[in-house]
Amino acid sequence: MDSDDDDLGLFGPGSVTWKVHEEPILIVAGLRSLYLQALHPRAMAGVAQNSNYQTDPWGRLVRTATYVATTIYGTTRQAEAAGRRLTARHARLSATDPTTGERFRIDEPDLLRWVHVTEVESFVSTARRAGLALTTTEVDTYYTEQRRAAALVGLDPSTVPGTAAEVADYYREIRGELRMTRDAAETALFLTAPPLPWKLSLPVRLSLDFGPARLAYFGVAGTAFGLLPAWARRMHGTLGLPTTALSAELSIRTLRLALAAVPRRYLEGPLYQAAKARAARLAPAS
Template identity: 80%
Template sequence: MDTDDLGLFGPGSVTWKVHDEPILIVAGLRSLYLQALHPRAMAGVAQNSNYRSDAWGRLVRTGTYVDTVVYGTTAEAERAGRRLRALHGRLRATDLFTGEQFRIDEPDLLRWVHVTEVESFVSTARRAGLPLTDAEVDGYYAEQRRAAALVGLDPAGVPGSAAEVADYYRAVRPELRMTKEAAETALFLTAPPIPWKLSRPARLGLSLGPPRWAYFGVAGTALGLLPSWALRLYGGLGLPTTALSADLSVRTLRLALTALPRNWRESPIQQAAKDRAARLTAAA
């Protein structure tokens, strides 16, 4: 029965420990900054997505997918994966450098998106102060191979430890570069339109009220958490002082977010999973 199903991971997993952190909102933004540095992946997004006109809607849909994979029942996670694979299977894009048309669901592209997401999640949580041993970090990467399989990847070809992730980044770095599309995307990620209900009318249509400044702080932290090689591609120096500032910011933000009421920092999917786990524990 679905009421007895704790999904692909469950309360004893490193995945639940990591994704219980509301600071992962910063991690999601960090992963987008990273993904933009891959020209082919960026072309796929730019040519098949309405992210500029529906930035917040896309963010909500992505968050719902991740929550479903992590906290949904096994059937819900598999159903979400099938829908995503079907969508990706229909999409094509054109390489702006070679003119070649390619599939969005090429394994190399899926692997890039997967690795940047999970590495951003676990590294951000750890730098924000979540106590994780090296063995737990490796366990998280190994567990996330189940999520990789949902998007159509062979789990055996997906990095399953911190060392394998580091090796993967070293191998893929020659393919990464700052393109016009990457720069435009980074600018958009840093200053997206704020939903009108949160915006305060201002001259020239630019809202500089509290929500805008708060978002600037989150975006700046996400950028500062990037690996030094990624910061250099973005034109930054990647100095240790940058990393230190980002660490202080993300730790402070984590404290603020974890102080929020549960129904503010946990999605309905996450709350339902925890309630399901509590019922099963009580009945045992």
């Protein structure tokens, strides 16, 4: 028997991580994290100067989603291999600071930490605001568990916030480094109205460009933006009104209910299905 047959990966079915990431609504969380990440000038410069996100946004989205799914549901060997590939790619890349002109590596720990924290905070806060029942202890446990994912990209886990209070402290400390730049503004606009997949036929593309599908995407993007912290929305140039957050929360709860009506087999990726199968095989033994 392959040794991976009894490997439930970095987290496993009893983890808060699995509980959170079973939520299909996290696609909105991913979009929220990108709006937030854009506010860090160096992180945004690293993306703008090294990424093809404007020419291949959907391919990049699929690659990112596959990486996250691998770290959550893949075997330990799969997760570690994905981490090595990512760190090797990052090690080859650098960018120019838009303010100082300094050349910097994009695998600087401060930048990796920013991306990690904004992602995991977006995941757990979106799931919770969408209606997933999580205690404060479970939220803290999620952050602590996610230090394992941080280690995959080369971060020292002890330097990564491991509780909700530590995440809040981290945001307070880093806000002085954040601002709206030209790259951030262009990225925010791009996230709100991205081009459609090129493989779609022309009639389908036109119907999506001007039809209800495009309006539905605007609604999802608006919800993701509305779920940002008030200070982040103000940095993006909008009012950080409580009513915006309330409207976004109502929208995300409605969307979660709508997704609950879709058969799970249409929402579960192959990595998740394989992880569930391994867990089911091991359940009698455990």
